[in-house]
Amino acid sequence: MTTVQEDASGGDPAATLAAALRRLIVMGENFRNLRARELHLGSSDVLALGHLHDGGSMAPKVLSALMGVTSGTMTAMLDRVEKAGFLRREPNPDDRRALLVRLTPAGEHAMQWLNEQFDATVRETLAGLPGMTPDELHHVLSELSGSLERRLVDESSAGHPELR
Structure with missing residues (x-):
């Protein structure tokens, strides 16, 4: 077909x-x-939780840059997700003027649950794919991810401010 x-x-x-x-x-x-x-969250809220789950605690400015949102948007999102109990802001031990954002146990649990749901789908799909091993597929996807990342870096440094 x-x-x-x-x-x-x-x-x-x-x-x-x-x-x-x-x-x-x-x-x-x-x-x-x-x-x-x-989870009674927005999609961007879950994306932020994913960044924190994968990258650990970070400054709101770093999270804002990863997500490509303004500081005002980030503040509103952090307020909302903190109120829901999935993250918390705490003083940065290396800079008392700054904050770090980290997942709470509820945020960790939510991300583990979400990843388990995704992983189950991947396992079910791989079980029905003869001819390609998970290692081979991992290699192809890693190469594609690396190529996209390199292109973003190249375009960002070539004067595309929207990618910085």
Whole structure:
């Protein structure tokens, strides 16, 4: 069965793969949106929790830069998510004028739950994919992630202020 994306690619395997990856990104965002609603949070709230889960405690300014939002947007989001009990702001032990944001035990639990849901889907999918090992797929995805990251860095340093 031929899909619209395959028709648009003109049979180009790289374009077909790119279309499938774009679809994966959209489905990943939909997955995050659904889980966010189940946690009574917004999608960007869950994204912030994910950054804190993966990167550990950090300054609000760093989290704001990772998410590409203004300090005002970040403050409102931190207020909302802190009120929900998933994170807390505390003094930075290295700079008493600054704050660090960290997950609470409830935030850690929420991210573990969300990751377990995602991991279960990956395991189910891999079980039905003959011919490609998880290690091979990991290698391909890691290479693609690295290429996208390098391109973002290159474009950011080439004068695209919206990427900084």
